[in-house]
Amino acid sequence: MTRPLPRAGKKPPQKYSIFSLARQAMQGHQGWQAAWRSPEPQPEYDVIIVGGGGHGLATAYYLAKETNVGRIAVLEKGWLAGGNTARNTTIIRSNYLCDESARLYGHAHDLWEGLSQDLNYNVMFSPRGVIMLSHNVHDQQVAARHYHALNLNGIDSTLLSAEEVKEKVPLINIHGRYPVLGGLYQARAGNARHDAVAWGYARAADQMGVDIIENCPVEDFVIENGVVKGVQTPKGVIRAGKVGVVAAGHSSVLAEMAGFRMPLESVPLQAFVSEPIKPCFDTVVMSNSVHIYMSQSDKGELVIGAGSDNYVSYTQRGSFDLFDHAVQPLLELYPFVARLRMLRQWAGIVDVTRDRSPIITKTPIENLFFNCGWGTGGFKATPGSGHVFAHSIAKGEMHDIAAPFGMDRFSTGALIDEAAAAAVMH
Amino acid sequence: MFIIDCPWCGTRDQSEFTTHGEAHITRPEDPETLDDAEWAQYVFYRNNVKGWYRERWVHSSGCGRWFNLLRNTASDAIAASYRPEDPLPPLPEDSY
Numbered sequence: 476m477t478r479p480l481p482r483a484g485k486k487p488p489q490k491y492s493i494f495s496l497a498r499q500a501m502q503g504h505q506g507w508q509a510a511w512r513s514p515e516p517q518p519e520y521d522v523i524i525v526g527g528g529g530h531g532l533a534t535a536y537y538l539a540k541e542t543n544v545g546r547i548a549v550l551e552k553g554w555l556a557g558g559n560t561a562r563n564t565t566i567i568r569s570n571y572l573c574d575e576s577a578r579l580y581g582h583a584h585d586l587w588e589g590l591s592q593d594l595n596y597n598v599m600f601s602p603r604g605v606i607m608l609s610h611n612v613h614d615q616q617v618a619a620r621h622y623h624a625l626n627l628n629g630i631d632s633t634l635l636s637a638e639e640v641k642e643k644v645p646l647i648n649i650h651g652r653y654p655v656l657g658g659l660y661q662a663r664a665g666n667a668r669h670d671a672v673a674w675g676y677a678r679a680a681d682q683m684g685v686d687i688i689e690n691c692p693v694e695d696f697v698i699e700n701g702v703v704k705g706v707q708t709p710k711g712v713i714r715a716g717k718v719g720v721v722a723a724g725h726s727s728v729l730a731e732m733a734g735f736r737m738p739l740e741s742v743p744l745q746a747f748v749s750e751p752i753k754p755c756f757d758t759v760v761m762s763n764s765v766h767i768y769m770s771q772s773d774k775g776e777l778v779i780g781a782g783s784d785n786y787v788s789y790t791q792r793g794s795f796d797l798f799d800h801a802v803q804p805l806l807e808l809y810p811f812v813a814r815l816r817m818l819r820q821w822a823g824i825v826d827v828t829r830d831r832s833p834i835i836t837k838t839p840i841e842n843l844f845f846n847c848g849w850g851t852g853g854f855k856a857t858p859g860s861g862h863v864f865a866h867s868i869a870k871g872e873m874h875d876i877a878a879p880f881g882m883d884r885f886s887t888g889a890l891i892d893e894a895a896a897a898a899v900m901h
Numbered sequence: 902m903f904i905i906d907c908p909w910c911g912t913r914d915q916s917e918f919t920t921h922g923e924a925h926i927t928r929p930e931d932p933e934t935l936d937d938a939e940w941a942q943y944v945f946y947r948n949n950v951k952g953w954y955r956e957r958w959v960h961s962s963g964c965g966r967w968f969n970l971l972r973n974t975a976s977d978a979i980a981a982s983y984r985p986e987d988p989l990p991p992l993p994e995d996s997y
């Protein structure tokens with residue numbers, strides 16, 4: 476635990492730069508301010524965001540920066556971004572199949588590119604390229620279909636031969652039990668540092684006056700005549716003009732409090748990391764048909780994603796056989812990993828929809844909005860999701876890009892079917 | 902990861918089984934009278950409970966038969982395993 480740093484009364488917030496770093500280095504790093512305050516909740520806000528993960532914090536940031544809704548709070552059940560934001564494998568890409576997804580993930584991708592400057596916080600966005608492998612004829616046909624759809628939507632995309640994959644990833648074994656026949660490549664894709672994204676949004680939102688309140692679970696909603704009026708928490712009732720729920724795996728639990736259901740199931744998704752080694756893997760490689768994806772963090776750890784269990788669970792630990800199923804193809808594709816020790820293994824609870832697309836929506840309760848269903852692949856969408864959700868809440872009407880993702884699509888039949896594109900992993 | 906008691910075979914490792922989601926969702930009696938929203942509830946919406954949950958499992962790498970589990974999704978504790986024709990075992994009093 477680091478001790479809380481003082482944030483002196485009226486002092487302007489610090490700006491991070493090479494100069495502030497040098498100045499602090501001279502003073503033995505004693506003068507850094509806390510990155511955000513830890514205020515007690517006010518009795519009332521204009522907008523309350525429930526869930527302090529990346530998406531919730533981004534929503535608060537864009538609400539404060541680009542709209543004039545007034546007083547904003549983020550209520551987080553545990554510590555900031557301890558949910559899926561802290562647990563994901565940080566892959567960022569925007570090569571989705573459907574037109575609606577192309578716009579949503581493309582919007583996010585554009586925002587990633589300027590995010591560190593925008594937030595004055597280094598989110599370590601690293602467009603190191605993402606390769607999605609094909610292991611059989613069906614994979615190759617799916618890749619070709621995606622390639623053409625992506626071209627029509629103006630999204631950068633390249634089909635690689637097996638040899639080109641090998642050139643980019645010298646450590647891969649292309650002739651093993653899972654032969655590599657080729658790959659679909661997005662050069663602009665890559666990853667970012669998950670914690671920094673949450674902290675950067677939190678700090679920037681806090682500087683604009685957003686109250687970020689940790690250890691404050693929402694236990695019920697205050698609803699009067701079908702209109703949400705606030706939330707019930709252990710710190711008392713906090714009233715609100717509008718409420719936006721961004722609670723990932725717990726979205727159904729919150730919906731139940733408000734008296735409706737969601738078309739979601741919450742399941743564990745696993746990942747694990749190796750001991751740190753010298754840089755040897757400078758791109759991101761995913762394999763949809765064998766459920767394994769890998770990249771190397773800046774610390775040198777190999778970050779490896781596995782599959783998801785198919786039973787509902789909120790336990791944040793996956794089953795061992797899934798881990799086993801990930802390790803087998805991992806060693807076939809990357810034999811060198813056999814000699815590494817694995818340091819940590821964990822799971823996050825992901826909220827999965829049937830069409831594998833998110834839900835950004837109004838609800839049966841007036842002024843209550845939900846942003847969920849990001850399932851196994853929402854980290855990449857964090858800036859775009861927050862941006863369109865903020866504007867939807869502020870206006871009371873869904874943003875253009877968000878509109879097709881309403882929960883009414885499950886009744887109208889206008890599903891956005893990314894099941895093939897997303898499979899288990901993103 | 903848990904151990905499941907198949908009502909026909911006895912106790913086996915979870916990896917022998919597959920699940921098919923929430924149990925006791927009955928097909929609408931009068932399909933013609935349902936509107937789109939009601940169909941959506943039947944097809945897509947689930948209780949997705951954090952707590953005691955009744956769900957369908959099949960012993961896919963065993964006897965191949967279907968049964969139901971009463972499992973707590975917050976702890977993975979299992980209170981009962983029962984055949985489709987069995988009466989519903991009651992929800993445990995404790996929340997774990």
Ligand SMILES: Cc1cc2nc3c(=O)[nH]c(=O)nc-3n(C[C@H](O)[C@H](O)[C@H](O)COP(=O)(O)OP(=O)(O)OC[C@H]3O[C@@H](n4cnc5c(N)ncnc54)[C@H](O)[C@@H]3O)c2cc1C
Pocket residue numbers: 525526527528529530531550551552553554555556557558559560561562563564565566567691692693694721722723724725729744745746780821822823824825849850851852853854855856901
């Ligand atoms: C192992 C794993 C690997 C993944 N890999 C990738 C990847 O490579 N690329 C990618 O794009 N995505 C990936 N994802 C998915 C991604 O992590 C999520 O889609 C994304 O982080 C969701 O962000 P969020 O802010 O909505 O959720 P979260 O970060 O989970 O935030 C939700 C917050 O709501 C809080 N909350 C819940 N209930 C309440 C309550 N009652 N009151 C107050 N607060 C509450 C929670 O504590 C939590 O902090 C992965 C996920 C996992 C688990």
Ligand SMILES: [Zn+2]
Pocket residue numbers: 907908909910911960963964965966
């Ligand atoms: Zn059996």
